[in-house]
Amino acid sequence: MPEAGRGVGRLVIFGVGLIGGSLALALRQAGYCGEVVGCSRSAGHLQRAIDLGVIDRYVLDPASAVRDADMVLLAVPMGAMRGVLVQIRPALPPTAILTDAGSTKASIVREVGDIMGPDFTRFVPGHPIAGREQSGVEAAVAELYQGRRVILTPQPHTDPEALAAVTAMWKVTGALVEGMPVELHDQVLAATSHLPHVLAFALVDTLLGMPQREDILRYAAGGFRDFTRIASSDPVMWRDICLYNDRAILDMIRALQNNLSHFSALIRNHDAEGLQQLMQQAKQTRDNYVARFEPGQHS
Amino acid sequence: MPEAGRGVGRLVIFGVGLIGGSLALALRQAGYCGEVVGCSRSAGHLQRAIDLGVIDRYVLDPASAVRDADMVLLAVPMGAMRGVLVQIRPALPPTAILTDAGSTKASIVREVGDIMGPDFTRFVPGHPIAGREQSGVEAAVAELYQGRRVILTPQPHTDPEALAAVTAMWKVTGALVEGMPVELHDQVLAATSHLPHVLAFALVDTLLGMPQREDILRYAAGGFRDFTRIASSDPVMWRDICLYNDRAILDMIRALQNNLSHFSALIRNHDAEGLQQLMQQAKQTRDNYVARFEPGQHS
Structure with missing residues (x-):
């Protein structure tokens, strides 16, 4: 029996990768859905999802896929959302619920409003804060969202x-579900996730432009590896995040640049006290953060 | 028998912490020194180093400590180097060799020139690129420099x-010893170590200044933890590094700020191709770096 008392009859997932696939696995394990249907542009990929036990069946045509849907999840890259919306609009039953798993929320809210019209009330924008180093349906696991x-x-x-x-x-997956205003979501994610990614890409790109680049890479130590790990992330996904959360990310870059200008002034003026105070406070915050929010982790 | 055929009669180490202590342990294990003498301002700390088998004995007065030295290593914080130099200058035997383990090199070269005079030829500036999360003599291990x-x-x-x-x-410790011009050292370290630390401090400081700081810290995920780990580093040490490698660090901050301005322009202009190209190239470089320089590591 579904935990929430009802469950979902037919769930249709667009984009059966790590995110969509892990949700499907958790829901099927709980017996929460009558049927999980996958839809994407690649039949081979969808067949693989069936072989892995992630979905029950697949449909290649988006409109046909949603015709009898109770719940539709958009888990495609941000840049592909609009195309899917345009295709499913004429076929989506009036009773179906639409949700998504995109990393930025103002953009998808705008796109759904544009395409489905201002009277469409059954769209629930969502963002599961979870991921793994690997991606794709092969990396999907039923436990991905537990405690996330x-x-x-x-x-x-x-x-x-x-x-x-x-x-x-989402609660069936073991996730902690929370509500947040769209703008705050996009600002918080710009600060905690998008800006660090931009910085990692920018740092590597800056080093690449230095005349001493060979020596720099040769002597780059463990700190560099940790610091730039996220520069190995998927460029297409991050390109889209930059384009779709542009305002909040630009605000964060500007705030960081102002901070770096202040930092530079402290160095230029040999302001030992100011430098130590800034660093001490950052260290304190970071140490407190680990103690408060990740008590099991000590580094 | 010492590997290099001679060994050192009496090695005097100023600052018996992780760096100085680990060198002492490796050399004593190899039977490379007749005697290892520690010197610092804290008798309790030096007694602890004796108890741990790191040094043979200690002397509190810097001038007395170096009177019969064959080799003197300065492993005190950058800001304490000058004070030690002033105190040992009158007592240092003309045959003694002076070296250091500081993180920036132009500054110590300048200070030794100022204090020991332009004719002092027996100073060899050095920088072991090694460290651990922990610091202090308790963290010292004989293997710290192996392969570093x-x-x-x-x-x-x-x-x-x-x-x-x-x-x-240094070769006795298992380290790879390499020569480099002073300026290149300071530029390379500014790029690979000092700038990432400045960025981590600046990022945490920027988030601290945001009105949404509570939400930001609550939703900060694993990427934030990795990215800001080095913001938990010792503020006094990093204050000094900023002050003593000021020129190279200011250059790197400026280069990164220019890069961020370019990045912002790509986002503002919705230049999808430019963004993807920048990120793709950064990812490629970072992936190649891991494959080339750290073949055992896959992330």
Whole structure:
């Protein structure tokens, strides 16, 4: 029996990768869905998802896929969302609930409004804060969301029943489901995830442009490896995040640049006290963060 | 028998912490020194180093400590180097070799020139590129330098015999000893170590200044923890590194700020191709770096 009392009859997932696939596995394990249907552009990929026990069956045509859907999850890259929306709009049943798993939320809210119209109330924007180094359906695991946060950013006109259904679905995976205003989500993610990625890419790109680049790479030590690990992330995904959360990311880059200018002034003025105070406070915050939010972790 | 054929009669180490202590342990294990003498301002700390088998004995007065020294290693914080130099200058035997383990090299070369005079040829500036999360003599281990790089930055007037002796000493620890011009050392370290530390401090400081700081810290995920780990480093040590390698660090901050301005322009102009190209190239470089320089490591 589904934990939330009802479950979902037919769940249709667009983009059966790490994120969509892990949700499917957790829900199937819990017996929460009557059927999980996958949809993407690659039949080979979808067949692989069937072989791995991630989905029950697949449909290649988006409109056909959603025709009898109870719940539709968009887990495709940000740049592919609009194309899927345009294709499913004429076929989506009025009772179906639409949700997504995109990393930025203002953009998808805008796109759904554009395409589905201002009266469409059954869209619940969502963002599971989870990931692994690996990607793709092969990396999907039923436990991915256990104890992780899923942020939902409902609009004032979002149907409360739709919100409750999406909340219940994510809770089945063991996730902590929380609500947040769209703008705050995009600012918080820009600060904690998008800016660090931009910085890692920018740092490696800066070093690449130095005349001493060979020596720099040769002497780069463990700290460099840790610091730039996220520069090995998927460039297409991060390109899209930069484009779709542009305002919040630009604000964060500007804030960091101002901070670096202040930092440079402290160095230029040999302000030992100011430097130590800034670093001491950052260290304190970072140490407190680890103690408060990740008590098991000591580094 | 010492590997280099001679060994060191009496080695005097100023600052018996992780760096000085680990060298002492490796050399004593190899039977390379007649005697290892520690010197610092804390008798309790030096007694602890004796109890741990790191040094043979200690002397509190710097001038007395160096009176019969064959080799003197300065392993105190950058900001304490000058004070030690002033105190040992009158007592240092003309045959003694002076070396250091500081993180920046132009500054110590300048200070030794100022205090010991332009004719002092037996100073060999050095920088072992090694460390651990822990610090202090308790963290010292004989194996710290095995397979790690030690960079020496001799000057045109450096006595070749002194250079050979310092090289031989470090080789006993299992380190790879390499020479490098002073300026290149400081630029390379600014790029690979100092700038990442500045960025980690600046990022945490920037987040601290945001009105959404509570939400930001609550939602900060694993990437934030990795990215800011080095913001938990010792503020006094990093304050000094910023002050003593100011020029190279300011250059690197400026280069990164220019890169971030370029990055911002790509985002502002929605230049998808430019963003993807920058990220793709950074990812490629970072992946190649791991494959080339750390073949055992896959992330």
